[in-house]
Amino acid sequence: MASTDVAGNVPAFLNQNPKDRIIVLGVPLPLLERVGLYVLLAAVVVLPMVYDGYDIYEFGKILMYMLAVLGLNLLTGFNGQFSLGHSAFFAVGAYSTAIMMDQLGVPYWATIIPAAAVCFVAGFLFGLPALRLDGLFLALATFALAIATPQLLKYDGIAHLTGGVQGIVLDTPYPPAWIDGIVMSITGEELSIDRWKYMFTALVAVIMFAGAWNLVHSRTGRALIAIRDNPLSAKTMGINTSVFKSAAFGVSAMYTGVAGSLFAIMDEYLAPESFTFAEAIKFLVGGVVGGIASLFGAIFGGWFVLEIPNIADLAASSLENYINNPQGLTGLIYGLFLIFTVYVMPMGAAGLAQILVHKISTRR
Amino acid sequence: MKLLTTTMVSAAALAVAMGAAEARNAPGVTAKEIKIGNTNPYSGPAAAYSSIGKSVGACFDKFNSEGGVNGRQINFISVDDGYSPPRTVEQTRKLVEREKVAFVFQALGTPTNSAVHTYMNKKQVPQLFVATGATKWGDPKNFPWTMGWQPNYQSEGVVYARYVLATQPTAKIGILYQNDDYGKDYVHGLENGLGDKAGSMIVSRESFEVTDPTIDSQIVNIKNSGADTFYNVTTPKFAAQAIAKNFELSWAPLHLLNSVSNSIGSVVSKAGFEKGQGMISAAYLMDPTDPEWKSHDEYKAWNAWMDEYYPDGDKADSFTAYGWSVCHTLVKALEQAGDDLSRENIMAQAANLKNYRAPMLLPGITVNTSATDFYPIEQWQLMRLKGEGWERFGDIIDGSVGSGS
Numbered sequence: 001m002a003s004t005d006v007a008g009n010v011p012a013f014l015n016q017n018p019k020d021r022i023i024v025l026g027v028p029l030p031l032l033e034r035v036g037l038y039v040l041l042a043a044v045v046v047l048p049m050v051y052d053g054y055d056i057y058e059f060g061k062i063l064m065y066m067l068a069v070l071g072l073n074l075l076t077g078f079n080g081q082f083s084l085g086h087s088a089f090f091a092v093g094a095y096s097t098a099i100m101m102d103q104l105g106v107p108y109w110a111t112i113i114p115a116a117a118v119c120f121v122a123g124f125l126f127g128l129p130a131l132r133l134d135g136l137f138l139a140l141a142t143f144a145l146a147i148a149t150p151q152l153l154k155y156d157g158i159a160h161l162t163g164g165v166q167g168i169v170l171d172t173p174y175p176p177a178w179i180d181g182i183v184m185s186i187t188g189e190e191l192s193i194d195r196w197k198y199m200f201t202a203l204v205a206v207i208m209f210a211g212a213w214n215l216v217h218s219r220t221g222r223a224l225i226a227i228r229d230n231p232l233s234a235k236t237m238g239i240n241t242s243v244f245k246s247a248a249f250g251v252s253a254m255y256t257g258v259a260g261s262l263f264a265i266m267d268e269y270l271a272p273e274s275f276t277f278a279e280a281i282k283f284l285v286g287g288v289v290g291g292i293a294s295l296f297g298a299i300f301g302g303w304f305v306l307e308i309p310n311i312a313d314l315a316a317s318s319l320e321n322y323i324n325n326p327q328g329l330t331g332l333i334y335g336l337f338l339i340f341t342v343y344v345m346p347m348g349a350a351g352l353a354q355i356l357v358h359k360i361s362t363r364r
Numbered sequence: 365m366k367l368l369t370t371t372m373v374s375a376a377a378l379a380v381a382m383g384a385a386e387a388r389n390a391p392g393v394t395a396k397e398i399k400i401g402n403t404n405p406y407s408g409p410a411a412a413y414s415s416i417g418k419s420v421g422a423c424f425d426k427f428n429s430e431g432g433v434n435g436r437q438i439n440f441i442s443v444d445d446g447y448s449p450p451r452t453v454e455q456t457r458k459l460v461e462r463e464k465v466a467f468v469f470q471a472l473g474t475p476t477n478s479a480v481h482t483y484m485n486k487k488q489v490p491q492l493f494v495a496t497g498a499t500k501w502g503d504p505k506n507f508p509w510t511m512g513w514q515p516n517y518q519s520e521g522v523v524y525a526r527y528v529l530a531t532q533p534t535a536k537i538g539i540l541y542q543n544d545d546y547g548k549d550y551v552h553g554l555e556n557g558l559g560d561k562a563g564s565m566i567v568s569r570e571s572f573e574v575t576d577p578t579i580d581s582q583i584v585n586i587k588n589s590g591a592d593t594f595y596n597v598t599t600p601k602f603a604a605q606a607i608a609k610n611f612e613l614s615w616a617p618l619h620l621l622n623s624v625s626n627s628i629g630s631v632v633s634k635a636g637f638e639k640g641q642g643m644i645s646a647a648y649l650m651d652p653t654d655p656e657w658k659s660h661d662e663y664k665a666w667n668a669w670m671d672e673y674y675p676d677g678d679k680a681d682s683f684t685a686y687g688w689s690v691c692h693t694l695v696k697a698l699e700q701a702g703d704d705l706s707r708e709n710i711m712a713q714a715a716n717l718k719n720y721r722a723p724m725l726l727p728g729i730t731v732n733t734s735a736t737d738f739y740p741i742e743q744w745q746l747m748r749l750k751g752e753g754w755e756r757f758g759d760i761i762d763g764s765v766g767s768g769s
Binding site for chain 2: 053054057058061151154156164165166167263268269270273274278279309312313316330331
């Protein structure tokens with residue numbers, strides 16, 4: 001602060017984002033990141049024009065899982081709080097949407113914002129007592145939450161809402177007539193449900209991603225990171241750590257919860273078995289493999305969460321000639337990737353990319 | 365000119381007819397192959413069921429090595445869903461849309477099959493002989509592309525009700541049931557079977573959550589209600605507890621034990637044979653560990669197949685007998701379909717099984733379906749615990765609950 005009291009006397013290097021000085025193949029890094037974002041955005045827009053059916057459904061699921069992983073990244077990567085219980089918030093989002101659609105007849109697109117609000121409040125409230133818990137203890141508390149969730153959903157007292165063990169079958173989310181009309185006039189064919197589901201998911205995911213991007217690059221984001229790096233000095237700087245930590249829990253739960261809402265809309269069915277502890281582990285592994293303190297990492301994490309069982313299936317079919325019945329290797333493959341990541345690229349895929357960028361930029 | 369027109373018209377007609385003939389067969393069906401999809405929990409909490417998927421695969425291996433079904437090899441693609449409904453949706457869509465299977469067979473689990481129930485019926489892809497005992501799979505009016513196989517839980521409840529009405533029409537029944545769809549299906553079946561008398565005969569109902577540590581207090585309540593008949597709708601751990609608790613309280617009601625927990629190895633012997641003497645239960649499949657069947661031809665065929673095609677399988681695991689039996693049922697339906705392997709005809713033939721004897725069913729039990737009856741097996745035989753084994757008695761009993769109940 002001392003150097004800015006005389007206007008115009010700021011040394012140039014202090015006024016500059018340190019990233020600006022990293023030049024990759026003649027392009028400054030922030031520009032490269034921005035270009036990368038636009039390329040991804042373009043891909044998101046182009047995909048439904050090319051793919052349909054199962055393929056586009058898979059891409060939609062990747063975006064959905066990306067949001068879930070992003071929620072965890074915001075909490076763990078940017079704020080330093082651990083959670084093994086994000087399957088619970090995923091469930092809260094999914095059931096909020098499902099109950100609103102099933103019981104109150106709310107159209108699917110109108111359930112996203114209320115579900116997000118419910119999840120934010122749930123996360124914030126859970127975050128309050130969790131403030132007293134650090135590291136391992138917080139992980140244990142959230143672990144209990146994840147274990148309890150499927151049981152609670154089956155509880156008889158609320159079975160008339162949640163459908164109990166039977167789950168809830170939801171209506172198909174048909175596109176609004178005007179969108180159907182636009183697509184019809186351009187392409188001459190009706191918009192398929194799978195394409196529409198993807199477009200809807202993509203729209204929500206892009207807005208949420210942009211929100212997260214702005215959040216971590218804002219004052220609030222810097223405060224969250226400061227709390228992660230050193231809570232004590234963050235406090236001395238005047239950051240209200242308890243409010244920020246609870247809020248981080250709330251925002252994180254909101255992201256994962258919106259992913260849950262999208263999941264309910266996409267699969268048109270949900271049951272307590274969809275929200276087991278295994279789901280929370282999936283998000284965590286996705287986050288770590290993608291790079292827990294990175295937004296781009298969440299995209300990779302979402303892809304990873306969806307694809308890893310497919311990789312396991314592939315491994316199973318290629319091992320078929322050597323081992324009898326090698327199906328069910330999913331857990332093993334998860335483990336292998338996790339060990340590999342922790343040892344070889346502890347910052348995840350995003351960290352690996354950063355290292356590569358650094359290597360290229362210093363090679364000149 | 366006229367000739368030309370006629371020729372062209374008939375050529376066009378021929379082309380249309382040929383196209384139609386080709387289009388009749390389901391995707392995944394060629395002159396040499398029928399592609400069949402399946403989801404099973406090879407990983408996760410329900411992985412114990414995976415021996416069903418493995419034994420069905422081994423059973424198809426045997427048919428293939430003997431020339432296949434109507435000259436077509438069966439390509440059985442069985443994939444892992446970890447008992448997770450969203451994963452079932454992904455895997456099933458992949459099987460149907462990317463692998464282009466003709467249909468899905470023996471997918472396992474109630475929540476998992478529920479997750480793709482609407483999808484399969486919208487896509488009009490047969491969801492054949494699902495591996496779950498829930499009653500909802502036999503609803504041809506609303507879900508004409510879905511069919512179960514094993515007798516459903518309600519039908520077993522009906523069988524017990526008939527037995528009680530026949531032997532002890534003044535019985536006072538106390539029910540202990542697990543508080544979920546499985547438990548409620550059983551209770552519903554008993555009530556159906558008792559009809560008007562359900563209200564007066566059922567004197568006590570106690571439920572428990574699967575997470576409860578014990579069911580001791582429920583048993584005490586049922587005993588104190590004055591019940592003389594005990595309907596025990598519990599999973600193995602609780603069933604063993606209930607048998608032991610009854611003995612401890614010196615309460616000796618007529619004990620009706622649901623088939624879910626009538627395993628000698630994992631329930632009755634654990635509780636203690638002396639504590640469960642005289643219990644009544646029901647069965648529809650031969651128990652491979654029962655010495656009675658050792659000389660039965662169907663047992664011998666099953667045993668030879670286990671040795672040759674599924675050597676790592678556990679012969680004491682009744683799921684292997686189950687897989688063997690259900691696989692034969694499908695082959696029977698496909699044989700009936702002949703060379704018309706359209707999805708419509710496969711479904712129609714599955715719904716047209718008349719007195720088909722699938723191997724390893726109890727003697728006298730057959731598979732019967734029709735366009736309005738999507739419950740292939742609805743028969744049971746009662747049995748009583750005597751010494752260290754079950755002794756079957758009485759006739760084969762029909763427990764049909766009718767569609768849509």
